[in-house]
Amino acid sequence: MTTGTVFFALLLYAATLLGVAGLAWRIRDYARTPAPLKIPTTPAPTTTGGVVLRMMREVFLFESLFKANLWIWLFGWMFHVSLALVLARHLRYFTEPVWFWVGWVQPFGMYGGLAMVVGLAGLWARRFLVERIRYISTPSDHLMLVLLLGIGISGLSMKFLDHTDIVSLKAFALGLILFDWQPLPAHPVLYVHLFLVALLIGIFPYSKLLHAPGLFFSPGRNQSDNPRERRHLADWAAKLEKAKL
């Protein structure tokens, strides 16, 4: 076992633990915090089914962002869809035999990798070129894009410029899942790629990446518009009411 293998195996375990545990903690926290008043942004669906549809339009189409600004929508949507394709493509490292649809999605995943970098570059350019967005950008806003660009570019360069031994890599990946460590190819670009991925997973629940679970818990989007038909009462408000009687 090389030092590289041990280092990355431990790093990826630690990152996953940090990411998953943190995410679970945040989601639990959101779920347990009451929403005492009905505040959907109206017009809003009046039924739960309608809310599910509204939420799906937000998750898959970025409906509100589309209304707001076509450039942000274009780059943002392109990046997210591409990332989804790239992640799907990467499932080939974790499935044996490779699932049918994962095989089918491979070429799309590759184009996704390219489009992802274009989308990220567009989003980053806005942080320099648009005065209003330059004003609101913090260092972490830039660094998050750098991190994702680094992941995308290092990944693409292993596809197009400097191949790594993907058979050994797959053995390493499966070994991580099965707790049966296999050697990781000693490849500098791969090291960079994996390090940045570990970083991304690790900081997920401690950064603005919380927008992903946040959307599902946003009262403006996940509440149905039926306050006259059904009385909505949070626990603490109910206690307040009891105390007064």
Place this chain on the structure above:
Amino acid sequence: MAAAPITAPPIKPYPVIPILEAGAMAGTKSFPANAQIQEALGFPGELVEDWHDKAIDKMGELLGKYRSLKVYLDACVHCGACTDKCHYFLGTGDPKNMPVARQDLLRKVYRRHFTWSGKLFPKLVGAEDLTKDVLDDWYSYFNQCSECRRCSVFCPYGIDTAEITMAAREIMDSIGLGTKYTNEIIGKVHKVGNNLGLPGPALEDTLSSLEEDLKEETGLDIRIPLNEKGAEVLLITPSADFFAEPHVYSLMGYAKVFHAAGIPWTLSTYASEAANFGMFIGNYGQMQKIATRVREAVLDLGAKRLVVGECGHAWRAAYSFWNTLIGPFDFLDPNYPVPQHICELTYDLIQRGAIAFDKSANDKYVVTFHDSCNVARGSRMGGMPGGQFEIPRAIVRAVANKFVEMYPDSIREKTFCCGGGGGILTDDLMEVRVKGALPRMEALQAVVDSDGVNFMATICAICKAQFSKVLPYYKFNMSMVGGVHQLVGNAIRLGPK
């Protein structure tokens, strides 16, 4: 220092996003509430000594009580979608009036005290301590937000700056930093029953003189009853309707509708206010205390239906919050929605053919309709989503021949606030009000030029008061604004059918 005269920004033929002017509005502050006003609401009279710790504690308390606050503070990615959506930013160019930047004033302190990243790497994630300068910014800019929710329409996560503003104002109230305008009014409601502090006998006088006006105009005995037990409908309307212009014309319009339809109705002295400024300061307890007067009044008078007059935030409070705050209303007539908007009532009567109109009575007007923010984005009318847009328009079309829409990005859910909502309707913020009205004034100018619009109908007391004051700054006639029921009152057929 003498204040420079306030001038309106120039109206442009199409909307232009302004160049940033950092700090342009930093010095424009709502007058602070004095100790007497503050203490009447149970808030500290002045800035408390340990304000920093108290503020952070309060923030922690609110984070545990409001999911909206917690999620909205976490979820923002600084994408910039909201940056050009706020009328106050569009009118002033001050970057801290961009919704995200306004939120960030609170968010940076949240990150510093409640997130690991902000505790460990404050500079990296834009976390900051709550200093006196930051607190000053809070006071300036959270009192330059009208809680109109326009930004929340465009946010990919539905982040609603109104929720952040409400939390910030609640934190500031809890350390002794309230605004004179809003908190003084809340005190008056608790004491007298309405925002104006109009006592019962004065209200009675006003209403009987309005009845005389109605008699003179129509020759009929159209009543505006007060405190009548056993009336079918209790109408809760903004107190501005009792004497402010053009509000009072809508009140007379309601009276004519009830008269023509033969529905016994009454107003209440005890609950002579639909407005609920407790909402503006995000204070659940104050909001509930104000609303409780309505429940007590309807029980006391034995009315079977609750109807709400033309007022934007009041309709949000009534429609969205009353059932939670003062419900359930199982003692009222289940055949009608509780509460019901006066526009729903009138629309229903039109549908049933119970009232009729002479539309030519409004032929002197080319009408456009200004959607009020809280009605548009915080409530509904009728059974379908979007009924809050269709029903008032259907009424206007039923009572007037000439109706024109303003441009699509300025109406319906994308409507621009009048510039005076959310506790901003005060003379000490006149500069904010005038500049914040710019996007609406530009949209209005366009239909004035293209179609000769000379009447902007709306269903909000604050919109009416704000526009009456601000229209002249933009070279419009102040009487261009009025209520939907003002038009209804002009056209309704009274007397024997």
